[in-house]
Amino acid sequence: MDELEKYLRELEEYLPEEEEDYLNNNMRKRACERAFQLASENLLDICNLIISEKGFGIPTDSKDSIRKIAENGVIPGSLSARLEELVGFRNLLVHQYGRVDDSRAYCYPNEESKDFYEFIDIIDKYIELEAGRSHK
Numbered sequence: 001m002d003e004l005e006k007y008l009r010e011l012e013e014y015l016p017e018e019e020e021d022y023l024n025n026n027m028r029k030r031a032c033e034r035a036f037q038l039a040s041e042n043l044l045d046i047c048n049l050i051i052s053e054k055g056f057g058i059p060t061d062s063k064d065s066i067r068k069i070a071e072n073g074v075i076p077g078s079l080s081a082r083l084e085e086l087v088g089f090r091n092l093l094v095h096q097y098g099r100v101d102d103s104r105a106y107c108y109p110n111e112e113s114k115d116f117y118e119f120i121d122i123i124d125k126y127i128e129l130e131a132g133r134s135h136k
Helices: 002-014 019-023 026-054 062-071 077-095 102-134
Strands: none
Touching: 002 026, 002 102, 019 026, 019 102, 026 062, 026 077, 026 102, 062 077, 077 102
């Protein structure tokens, strides 16, 4: 969780307030895209740890990792749908790098970072609840 928050802080630090500043600075663009990618991968790692620990089955792909924790009541379905889109965008960044719309790449992290933070809050509560159950 700390690592995920670190990547989100980096993304916020690298992402300029003005889209034009983003579009005209390739180094800043790449730094933002990489921080977004790492945050997304970290989110998936957290999902997969929960899936493994709880025996929720083997995910077929990254979006299925998110679906599995939603199906098992760890996160709400509404957040699951948004996180699946977020991971889809991460896949686009990683696998179709040259075809990414830079304006979308600027807007997406700006608009969707709240979903990362909602995920963190829910998982923190989930961990506390699970810890309380194991002490009984």
